Amino acid sequence: MNSSPLAILLFAVQPTFYRDVLPILQDRCQSCHRPGEIGPMPLLTYGDARPWAKAIREQVKRRKMPPWFADPAVGRFSNDPSLTATQIETIDRWAVEGAREGFPADAPPARRWAQGWNIGVPDAVIAMPQAFHVPPTGVVDYQFVILPAKFDEDLWVTMAEIRPGDRRVIHHAVLYVRERDSDWLRDEPVGVPFVPQGKRVTTSDILAIYTPGHAPMVAPAGMAKKIPAGASLVLQIHYTPSGKPAADQTRVGLAFQSSAPERRILTLQINSTAFRIPAGAGHYRVTAAGTLPNDALLLGMFPHMHLRGAEFEYEVNAPGGIAETLLHVKPYDFYWQIYYQLAAPRLLRKGAQLRVTAWYDNSPNNPRNPDPGEEVTYGEQSDEEMMVGFFDVAVPAGATKELFFKR
Numbered sequence: 537m538n539s540s541p542l543a544i545l546l547f548a549v550q551p552t553f554y555r556d557v558l559p560i561l562q563d564r565c566q567s568c569h570r571p572g573e574i575g576p577m578p579l580l581t582y583g584d585a586r587p588w589a590k591a592i593r594e595q596v597k598r599r600k601m602p603p604w605f606a607d608p609a610v611g612r613f614s615n616d617p618s619l620t621a622t623q624i625e626t627i628d629r630w631a632v633e634g635a636r637e638g639f640p641a642d643a644p645p646a647r648r649w650a651q652g653w654n655i656g657v658p659d660a661v662i663a664m665p666q667a668f669h670v671p672p673t674g675v676v677d678y679q680f681v682i683l684p685a686k687f688d689e690d691l692w693v694t695m696a697e698i699r700p701g702d703r704r705v706i707h708h709a710v711l712y713v714r715e716r717d718s719d720w721l722r723d724e725p726v727g728v729p730f731v732p733q734g735k736r737v738t739t740s741d742i743l744a745i746y747t748p749g750h751a752p753m754v755a756p757a758g759m760a761k762k763i764p765a766g767a768s769l770v771l772q773i774h775y776t777p778s779g780k781p782a783a784d785q786t787r788v789g790l791a792f793q794s795s796a797p798e799r800r801i802l803t804l805q806i807n808s809t810a811f812r813i814p815a816g817a818g819h820y821r822v823t824a825a826g827t828l829p830n831d832a833l834l835l836g837m838f839p840h841m842h843l844r845g846a847e848f849e850y851e852v853n854a855p856g857g858i859a860e861t862l863l864h865v866k867p868y869d870f871y872w873q874i875y876y877q878l879a880a881p882r883l884l885r886k887g888a889q890l891r892v893t894a895w896y897d898n899s900p901n902n903p904r905n906p907d908p909g910e911e912v913t914y915g916e917q918s919d920e921e922m923m924v925g926f927f928d929v930a931v932p933a934g935a936t937k938e939l940f941f942k943r
Contacts, residue, residue: 552638
């Protein structure tokens with residue numbers, strides 16, 4: 537190595553992997569780019585990252601990675617992973633100037649991923665007792681699994697994570713809390729995947745959701761979700777064949793706190809099922825609205841559509857006030873469905889109206905469109921459409937979902 541003063545100075549100012557790039561990857565990328573996660577390649581070491589230096593540079597300069605689709609002019613979110621201008625410049629220079637390794641001694645401490653879990657080592661892990669075998673092709677109806685876990689006392693959940701056994705064949709999974717006196721799925725078998733013979737839709741509370749890009753449920757300080765004594769946990773899983781036979785045995789990890797929190801988190805939704813998207817429509821709009829029955833703190837929002845989804849917006853209109861946009865997602869990406877957690881909870885007063893608006897691209901200009909010549913209606917499969925605006929609210933710890941909706 538040339539040890540002239542100029543060479544030493546250039547080496548000191550040129551970005552290196554260990555000193556400059558690795559801290560960015562640890563903070564913003566490795567939650568997905570590590571073994572077992574959705575990222576297509578790990579980015580844990582210099583050997584991992586060096587072959588992808590130019591591709592990483594291109595993705596971050598175009599702001600394609602990390603994925604984030606909220607309009608920056610609307611709202612502030614605590615889980616926004618977007619890189620700063622300085623971080624983008626660092627990665628840009630590192631890739632352009634030779635993608636130098638630098639000295640391992642400059643590296644920050646390695647992140648310790650707890651046995652693959654993003655929430656740390658869970659207090660409880662509940663798995664599907666047997667695998668579900670996904671065929672290589674065809675359409676698989678939604679599968680439900682009543683997990684074989686018994687809860688003899690109230691439990692307060694501060695973190696919940698759904699970990700698929702095979703991410704390649706799971707589009708989404710929802711974990712419901714079915715209370716003791718609920719009739720939903722009452723006569724169905726426990727511990728084995730099944731297609732319900734009766735009612736599929738439920739008003740049961742949601743404990744956690746898995747979609748590509750969706751982070752685990754992590755409750756803000758002083759808040760938690762509740763599993764009441766005697767309740768059951770029910771997984772709803774949407775499998776999508778990948779071209780090869782697969783077997784999935786999804787697990788759920790939970791973390792608890794020993795005492796009741798100040799506030800309980802409820803997951804609510806506003807949705808529409810009565811829409812018909814015309815064939816070829818390039819910017820078709822669907823709206824739905826609901827009124828808050830009681831005061832609540834809004835914590836975050838999670839829009840859900842399928843392959844024709846293009847944009848999604850949440851608005852609030854306080855009684856006697858004017859509409860205010862809370863979140864505008866554009867573009868919507870079916871393969872990166874993100875939960876948008878507010879930087880600070882927003883008080884919604886009783887009587888406030890929440891409105892969600894979705895736009896769909898059913899035209900030939902949408903490269904993901906299964907069939908632009910087809911009119912599209914509501915349905916569970918990806919070639920059909922959905923319009924759901926999930927949102928989390930915090931209410932007094934003693935409130936139930938039923939009590940919250942009493943006006």
